[in-house]
Amino acid sequence: MAAWGERLAGVRGVLLDISGVLYDGGEGGGAAIAGSVEAVARLKRSRLKVRFCTNESQKSRADLVGLLRRLGFDVSEGEVTAPAPAACLILKQRGLRPHLLVHDGVRSEFDQIDTSNPNCVVIADAGEGFSYQNMNKAFQVLMELENPVLFSLGKGRYYKETSGLMLDVGPYMKALEYACGIEAEVVGKPSPEFFKSALQEMGVEAHEAIMIGDDIVGDVGGAQRYGMRALQVRTGKFRPSDEHHPEVKADGYVDNLAEAVDLLLQHADK
Amino acid sequence: MAAWGERLAGVRGVLLDISGVLYDGGEGGGAAIAGSVEAVARLKRSRLKVRFCTNESQKSRADLVGLLRRLGFDVSEGEVTAPAPAACLILKQRGLRPHLLVHDGVRSEFDQIDTSNPNCVVIADAGEGFSYQNMNKAFQVLMELENPVLFSLGKGRYYKETSGLMLDVGPYMKALEYACGIEAEVVGKPSPEFFKSALQEMGVEAHEAIMIGDDIVGDVGGAQRYGMRALQVRTGKFRPSDEHHPEVKADGYVDNLAEAVDLLLQHADK
Numbered sequence: 001m002a003a004w005g006e007r008l009a010g011v012r013g014v015l016l017d018i019s020g021v022l023y024d025g026g027e028g029g030g031a032a033i034a035g036s037v038e039a040v041a042r043l044k045r046s047r048l049k050v051r052f053c054t055n056e057s058q059k060s061r062a063d064l065v066g067l068l069r070r071l072g073f074d075v076s077e078g079e080v081t082a083p084a085p086a087a088c089l090i091l092k093q094r095g096l097r098p099h100l101l102v103h104d105g106v107r108s109e110f111d112q113i114d115t116s117n118p119n120c121v122v123i124a125d126a127g128e129g130f131s132y133q134n135m136n137k138a139f140q141v142l143m144e145l146e147n148p149v150l151f152s153l154g155k156g157r158y159y160k161e162t163s164g165l166m167l168d169v170g171p172y173m174k175a176l177e178y179a180c181g182i183e184a185e186v187v188g189k190p191s192p193e194f195f196k197s198a199l200q201e202m203g204v205e206a207h208e209a210i211m212i213g214d215d216i217v218g219d220v221g222g223a224q225r226y227g228m229r230a231l232q233v234r235t236g237k238f239r240p241s242d243e244h245h246p247e248v249k250a251d252g253y254v255d256n257l258a259e260a261v262d263l264l265l266q267h268a269d270k
Numbered sequence: 271m272a273a274w275g276e277r278l279a280g281v282r283g284v285l286l287d288i289s290g291v292l293y294d295g296g297e298g299g300g301a302a303i304a305g306s307v308e309a310v311a312r313l314k315r316s317r318l319k320v321r322f323c324t325n326e327s328q329k330s331r332a333d334l335v336g337l338l339r340r341l342g343f344d345v346s347e348g349e350v351t352a353p354a355p356a357a358c359l360i361l362k363q364r365g366l367r368p369h370l371l372v373h374d375g376v377r378s379e380f381d382q383i384d385t386s387n388p389n390c391v392v393i394a395d396a397g398e399g400f401s402y403q404n405m406n407k408a409f410q411v412l413m414e415l416e417n418p419v420l421f422s423l424g425k426g427r428y429y430k431e432t433s434g435l436m437l438d439v440g441p442y443m444k445a446l447e448y449a450c451g452i453e454a455e456v457v458g459k460p461s462p463e464f465f466k467s468a469l470q471e472m473g474v475e476a477h478e479a480i481m482i483g484d485d486i487v488g489d490v491g492g493a494q495r496y497g498m499r500a501l502q503v504r505t506g507k508f509r510p511s512d513e514h515h516p517e518v519k520a521d522g523y524v525d526n527l528a529e530a531v532d533l534l535l536q537h538a539d540k
Binding site: 127131136158171 | 403
């Protein structure tokens, strides 16, 4: 593999995944990953542009930012690209009224959306909300529609909480796709539109940007397909087998965000 | 399409799906489909061999037969091919100890199976048992295994109860497949091994046998791929679009089991 200097040359902007990179969720809100609070602070003091790009769909942006600030991170709502607000934009543009299968914590993001007489379904990481009854209701709504439209806020397979691995929205998206014989529209990583928004909001071109995430497919593969570079951290949901993934090869693997920031501050934007 | 006489020539044995063909499940056990009780009785009085071939995995065979008998059907346990007993055979042959994600109603079928320190997962139509917590537990067991093995008792998309369409085990199988990056082994229709067992137990070759079911993929497509003929009934989960399915074309579509039996008694075994 080329030297870090070569791999990171010309990077001007950094997109940071949140869960598994900044912190691991769990009891009492979760815990910051060692070194990440300082790493974010150093990055923000540098000449590099920084933006947070998350598939978090259990919490509203306000709640997520509140949690991160309590853990010591310097982050504000305006710096976060998240799927629920992106979905609301799409729903409004297309005049769609969703049936929501989402966590109560994110419901407030949809306050301005008409959910009467639904003509589509939106699913997000609903956690315990993914009961048989709720899944069956979403399924029945889709089967009643002439042209069933399903939006999924991300399609992650699982994430890591302090207590262990937890199923994410992706498996439930696959379940509804199979049940109804349809394909969902993904809002969030690895959708190209989502990376496009985050880069526009950061004001950096894809070839000048790098994604740092713990998900080899959603973060690394998605960013690379959009023309960005991407590093995988060995925290969060990272598993050793990720470094031999059959389809995706990161531009680099680092132990954690702190190491990624060390390398970026040494080699980027040169 | 050829005349019925041609399509049914040489049929000596009939495999009957149960749910959606004999009865629709639901409140209080469900309800017999009009004409089906008499149709089964007429078939059993004929020279044709008859066997029941079900993917029912919420109930033990004993409970299913008890329910059918209360609805008026002439059926005994020995006449039913069902996935739970087939799965137990496979588990014993391969020395596997399952973590069970199944409905309480079918748990007794696994009484003789060692479930300590599990080295595989078996899922069946668990209904309300498909909670987030139970799905996550099955997922975690699979992720702990070096070679994760997942058995799914059938892979139906949905079935019809008297109250409406209900998600079957298939969507949950897809969810775990995606979450773990694996492929499940299906025990039940449309697995060729399952049709093979049912035909052996009936003592009829595939080319002499016909399947009657309400599932265009699991019943009709599966039976045809195994070299049988197959009729789809317009009861149970049947939907008009099934008659224009992109991949599967039944050897005939009939309004219900009663019509299928009329045609068989008129044209089969000639």
